[in-house]
Amino acid sequence: EVENSEETNTQDTSTGMEREQVKKTDSDTVKSDEKTAGQCDTEGKGNDEATDTQREKNQKAESIGKRERKDSTPAVYVPVERRPEIQESRLQLPILAEEQVLMEAIRENPVVVVCGETGSGKTTQIPQFLYEAGYGKDAMIGITEPRRVAAVSMSHRVAHEMNLSQRTVSYQIRYEGNVTPETKVKFMTDGVLLKEMQKDLLLSKYSVLVIDEAHERSVYTDILIGLLSRVVPLRTKKGNPLKLVIMSATLRVEDFTQNQRLFKIPPPVIKVDTRQFPVTVHFNKRTPGGEYLQETYRKVCKIHRMLPAGGILVFLTGQAEVHALCRKLQRTFPSASGAQVKNTTETKETKKTKKDQKLPQINLDNYTIEGDADQADDGILEEDIDLDAHIVGVDDEDDMDDSAATATSDSELPMHVLPLYSLLPPDRQQRVFLPPPEGSRLVVIATNVAETSLTIPHIKYVVDTGKVKKRFYDKVTGASAFQVTWVSKASADQRAGRAGRTEPGHCYRLYSSAVFSDFQTFSPPEIARRPVEDLVLQMKDMSIDKVVNFPFPTPPDVEAVKAAEQLLVQLGALQHTAKPKNPKVTPSPVVTPLGRAMARFPVSPRFSKMLALGEQHGLLPYVISIVAALTVQEVFLPSSGPAVQTEEQQELKDAQRRVAQLKKTWAGQGQSLLLGDIMVLLRAVGACEFAGCTKTFCEENGLRYKAMTEIRSLRALLTNAINTVCPGAKVYVDPNMRPPTELQAKLLRQIMLSGLGDRIARRVPAEQISDKAHRFAYQSTSMEEYVFIHPSSVLLKIRPEYVIFHEIIETGKPYMHCVAAVEPEWVPLLVPNLCTFSEPVQDTPPTYDKDTGRVRCHRTSTFSKLGWQMPSVECD
């Protein structure tokens, strides 16, 4: 209905999406489902029928209430004294009608799933129901949120509604919280609860846990649900039951309910129906490209000037965009108090953050820092956006006069513009819930936190850019960056639905219906997109040892998990315990201190090991640059081309000769030269940064401009992420990065070896080579065939005996790219997990070290995969 029309059409967002039936699982579900179905049928019918359904529902609830209890949990009523106006507004929420059914289901079942449209009152009301039912008497009621903004905001709201202080209804987010010994209701991020489970797996302080926004399927939420599926039966066995409530804004919950490995008995699903008014969806005829922000501005102006009263909610992707639009709108439509305008646009905090970052202004439109699940819209690193550029006209179908977009007039209705994003301080977040000043129009410029986490009242118009910032992972380094992409159809519908909460509304989609029809139906769970190696290490770091058997709602590939474990053992991040507790069970490797250090870095394990060691030796800025450079493909222009025939080709040839000469200079001598192509990369990054990363510099020096700008963004991204996860590191992107000293170059070679230990190659002795084509061949662990140093490498003529490489690419021959020399005696020391060691050798007697209490001896070693004899080393 919506898809095939460029014209205005009406979509009932409450029923238009996800009319999937949740499979009925047991008697309880059947009851609540029947009721819901009954209620759905009355949609659009007269009031009488609706009242009938209500009566029916009450009767059903009563009959359930009278049934015998399966569970011994006492129903102690804890009175709450709410203010009359609060009580009145609560009664409007659809969830209130379900209280009895819901609480009965929770009493009778260890796990309950609640599905209800955003705004139906799940987050604010269910914790109150639980509190009133006595779940907070001897233990806490815990609620997890994937976003910090929701944890903070909801704890305030619930405390306010219950007329209790934040000493009783509190929150805890990563670095901040107000939990006291009196806390009964605790809102927290899912990451915080995972950390708590590391200390107390049974979560004995809680009587009930509510996992909110489960439909978002963040990795942490998935892991939490997996863990809790095991904790709940354990607590029942102990006679101290723990209740688990999974809340979702959509009906797509079969990964939780129909997953035998997760819950043997499928949990009942309670559906909450929401009164939703029709929302008219308008598509743009043309989809704006990069200028969607200007288009958003234009649309908001038009709505404000032409359409009747009602709040406008705008969906953008990040903090910088939110501020840019707020600023621009506030300048066009000054609000009643000018002081507030200034205050809203640039907070002291953002200014301070920017100064503290010490980062150059770089183009990071699409990138922001990595870290918590909700940092997509923190945008600390985002560039300031200037929206004063020319406003581009776009044909659309919104029946509004185009001149309204850019016209200015003095007798404008004031606009009450408010920003909303994850890192906005709590008191400022709260402002979106208050009615706007008399006679002004509320305009909330938000990131996707307003999609399902927070419901803003008084919204009649939604302007949807259709964009969201999502984390993408680099296949090579596992470094992740947030990039702006299209949302899913489900998200777009959720956004539209925000306009029809209190009366019929309008949603303006700034993209065409053709673009919409290409959207994914749902976004896949984060676990399906995340590299498995990183996931395994993270989980081991949380002391979840058996990742292969872990009851994931959506499990990753078992073989991939096993391969990841193997790589992590080889890298020394995991270790097999000496004595398995139960000899019958194959032991799973456990995390080592090195693994813990690695787990903090947001890149794949090979590279996080390099970073962890780089940090240890004060070489982080170099290692960050190397990781960034290795992530980007083809930094240099190709070094060999077609035979010279034309003048142009001759020019290219000359340029290539210059590049080869430059590489030679950059490689230098001694240790520096032995660091080989890695050294060249480092010098290229340093020189380019010093020159301000200009196109001219890149062209003159045979560097690909696009690659260099990517490296630049990645360096900033990684630096920032590392400062977030290890505040002690205090790294920054130095525009004058000096080349490493001899000693540093040697250490860097060792660091590279420790990360790329299995990508090692040894030169085949000349006497073993009969075929001339195999001259200077190497034997590697990666393939049976001989491999060769790529002709563009600065080590081509040096031909070190042992080298490590970043990758092998077949172009005519299997060539090793990004090569550095390593010393054979480092191999048993730095990659011991790939070596086998002999008994202590006889000719060097063992020694005893009084200080450490260790006996040291010498053992010879073999590089096990290929049987290379390595030098003997001193061992314990």
Ligand code: CDP
């Ligand atoms: O969780 P769910 O999306 O089902 O709804 P909710 O977040 O509990 O919101 C229920 C109602 O409370 C909505 O109408 C919100 O606008 C309102 N609310 C509010 O007025 N002030 C807050 N700080 C939070 C919610």
Ligand code: MG
């Ligand atoms: Mg909610």
